[in-house]
Amino acid sequence: MHRPPCILWFRQDLRLADHPALAAALRHGVVVPLFILDETAPGGWPQGAAKRWWLHGSLAALDHALRTIGSRLVLRRGPAAAVLDEVIRETGATAVAWSRCYEPGAIARDKAIKAALRARGVAVESVNGSLLVEPWDIATGAGKPYAVFTPFWKALRGRGDPPAPLPAPTTLPVPAAMPKSDALEDWRLLPTAPDWAGGLRAAWVPGEAGARAALMEFLDHGLAGYAQQRDRPDIDGTSRLSPYLGLGAIGPRQVWHAVQSRAAAHPGQGGAAEAYLRELGWREYAYHLLYHWPDLPERNWRDGFEHFPWRADYSALQAWQRGMTGYPIVDAGMRQLWQTGWMHNRVRMIAASFLIKDLLIHWRTGEDWFWDTLVDADLAVNAASWQWVAGTGADAAPYFRVFNPVLQGRKFDPHGDYVRRFVPELARLPADHIHEPWTAPADVLRQAGVALGRDYPRPIVDHAQARLRALAAFKALGKADEAAD
């Protein structure tokens, strides 16, 4: 007697280890692993181009991993509810399991699907597979969501370690007849004409095995120096786990426990481990914010910015996007993003500050660009981070904090190696001039083969002036508020 199968609906949890929904599906006996490409998904944030590339690689890897344990991935395209109905009909499944998503569009979709399925007698299990803590499961003493990070982190950290990660199954029973599957290639998630993904392929191995390798690399070579070196884009002292966390090739509980056990074995690394766990805490906090303020990606979290005089300067925006602002650390970051689908965190702040404060362009414009170009594009993290830099967000930077791209470059890329890597036309400039080529003596420029305005742009704005302009605009905002009151 065959038991009816359970559909495991993969979404942003494309892995086999530490997968509570998979464990739940397995308790039913037979499992149909399903991924649905739903390009009509509600919410207004269709997956960006770089993330689609990442998705392709992650799905290929997941299918491969499933085949090693006797199963395979079923790919279907269409509205999620309709596709689920189809697959339920085809397989006779009596249950569906998934890991929760927290984007407002996904919540609405899943709620409707869950109600419809249960009304028809299909069991639904939705579980937490992607967060250390459910956003509704942590609150201030007054029972409200946290609007400041530090107390949020203290509360989360104070809970001790999250549950230990679950092992990956060694075998996955399949139904007698597996439903048909689309061919991944037919989904055209990869760019063609032109194929701009060469830099992404060189930089990344999507999928669960790639995530494990990145984690090991970080534990062996990044963790010990993390507290000091995470700000150094030339050294790459970060974990580079963000794209894997984004589609769930690895989960935060796995990362947490791996870091903790490494720190336990090397007592000197306790401080570094805490610094890193705190960054996981920021990811959690972004989800906390998005859940409780679902319009975080669209609207200023902090009131009073509705009438801020953002500039519409298309040519400046384009210079920023293309890495042609004339500020080497900004341009290096924007080109790293374009080429590899990722940017070092410190440089993200510098580049974001430049767009918002130096160019006075709306943070949503930057949010959109990052959404399209980042392989780790994450609605919660992206929105929370842009709002933080803009000063419109929770716990935001004070308005007078304006990054100076020259000082930041000197401080965090002291030899200029990061700039040299991504702005090769400046590669021969010596370190003491590489972050402000426009002040380099003529003979230094000549020897380095740089003619400003020809090989590399002059600065599109004067930072000192732009800073004053920003300070005045943000200050006027406060006054306008007072006048309105």
Place this chain on the structure above:
DNA sequence: TTTTGAGTTGTTCGA
């Protein structure tokens, strides 16, 4: 209820 201390990531200026 009121009070109090605190709040990711910076820069500039003047002593």
Place this chain on the structure above:
DNA sequence: GTCGAACAACTCAAA
């Protein structure tokens, strides 16, 4: 060259 203060005020979280 180094160092502390100013840059604003506000709101949050907890006692």
